[in-house]
Amino acid sequence: MASFPPLQNDRLLRTARGEPTDRTPVWMMRQAGRYLPEYRAIREEHGFFEVVETPELAADVTIQPVERFAIDAAILFCDIMVVPEAMGLTVKMVSGQGPTFPKPLTTPAEMERLVEPDVEHALGHVFDALTVTRHKLAGRVPLIGFSGAPWTLMAYMVEGGGSKSYRAARRWLYRHPDASKALLQRTTDVIVDYLIRQAEAGAQVLQVFDSWAGLHSPENFRTFCLPYLAEIATRVKDVHSDVPLIVFAKGAHYALDALADTDYDVISLDSTMDPAAARDTVGDRAVLQGNLDPCALYAPPDVLQQEVQRMLAGFGSHPHIGNLGHGMLPDHDPERARVFVDTVHEHSQHMRAA
Numbered sequence: 001m002a003s004f005p006p007l008q009n010d011r012l013l014r015t016a017r018g019e020p021t022d023r024t025p026v027w028m029m030r031q032a033g034r035y036l037p038e039y040r041a042i043r044e045e046h047g048f049f050e051v052v053e054t055p056e057l058a059a060d061v062t063i064q065p066v067e068r069f070a071i072d073a074a075i076l077f078c079d080i081m082v083v084p085e086a087m088g089l090t091v092k093m094v095s096g097q098g099p100t101f102p103k104p105l106t107t108p109a110e111m112e113r114l115v116e117p118d119v120e121h122a123l124g125h126v127f128d129a130l131t132v133t134r135h136k137l138a139g140r141v142p143l144i145g146f147s148g149a150p151w152t153l154m155a156y157m158v159e160g161g162g163s164k165s166y167r168a169a170r171r172w173l174y175r176h177p178d179a180s181k182a183l184l185q186r187t188t189d190v191i192v193d194y195l196i197r198q199a200e201a202g203a204q205v206l207q208v209f210d211s212w213a214g215l216h217s218p219e220n221f222r223t224f225c226l227p228y229l230a231e232i233a234t235r236v237k238d239v240h241s242d243v244p245l246i247v248f249a250k251g252a253h254y255a256l257d258a259l260a261d262t263d264y265d266v267i268s269l270d271s272t273m274d275p276a277a278a279r280d281t282v283g284d285r286a287v288l289q290g291n292l293d294p295c296a297l298y299a300p301p302d303v304l305q306q307e308v309q310r311m312l313a314g315f316g317s318h319p320h321i322g323n324l325g326h327g328m329l330p331d332h333d334p335e336r337a338r339v340f341v342d343t344v345h346e347h348s349q350h351m352r353a354a
């Protein structure tokens, strides 16, 4: 494994292991992105996938929020769509619409178009970007790598892009349960390889995004999400037992108890979940992350501060990584992100002193 500058801020790693810290570590999902003028400036010159595929650019965008805010982690600038792309599907980033698959998987027979990727080669730019970022970060904060979860990636591969209900993808589950399981397993195998190699390239924490988990009935979650999510954690931990793993199953309220029994160290809560109830459910089986409503960043600063204090009170003394319940939004004022980050730090420090 490569050698990197020593880590100066280990609050997030300590918290993920359940160890005490002087204050609550904090970062924001989608912290590198469109709400930052310095990101938009880079995007004026370069396409989205060009940034993702150019390690120096990806590293610079990853570090932009670290330069601006006192956040306790960086997350690699990349996208969950690079995995379906490596598996042979074409993905285009359509302005104002997000990722689009010109030829989604409309029938199980079309799974023949998928390839078994040589992950080291097909996703080499991600590993290079992680390594370059670790050097450029120079130990300021730990670097988070990530992947989409099998179901969330399947949702895009079948649906062809973003959607409110993912009706086409969920229709697949009911009409073609066996083909669905085969697709989810193939995707799981690629994700495991991808995450293991991310850790080898320099990722110090790994997060799995199951952004559309909450569309399922509890039964379908147990069938089409949970086994694959659990397998990913077990297989990655077999190789990298020391790398903290975070799972974000957005909307899956009913899943917290089952997720706490998997090998993930941290469960990320969305804003509709009650921290106190989640604490009771998971007990000492998992650290929690989250979960301020991203729209609270539209509030005046004093209201935002109260919302952050309420959030911190909800997590109480449970080991907790401060975050939003979903990602930063393109029209957020970066100054509100600063209020969010600074209030998490200041108020959690007061709570520990009290």
Ligand code: 1CP
Binding pocket: 028, 029, 030, 031, 032, 033, 034, 043, 048, 075, 076, 077, 078, 079, 080, 081, 093, 095, 097, 098, 099, 146, 161, 162, 163, 209, 211, 327
């Ligand atoms: O125009 C642009 O510049 C593209 C906007 C953008 C950005 C900045 C997209 C398109 N992806 C990203 C980066 C990204 N995506 C990161 C970078 C690191 C960070 O968090 O700062 C990460 C972690 C993701 C992960 C991602 N992409 C998820 C999971 C997290 C979540 O938000 O639920 C999902 C669902 C995507 C798909 C995606 N990529 C981009 C868009 C607009 C979308 C959503 C599409 C949709 O479903 O409508």
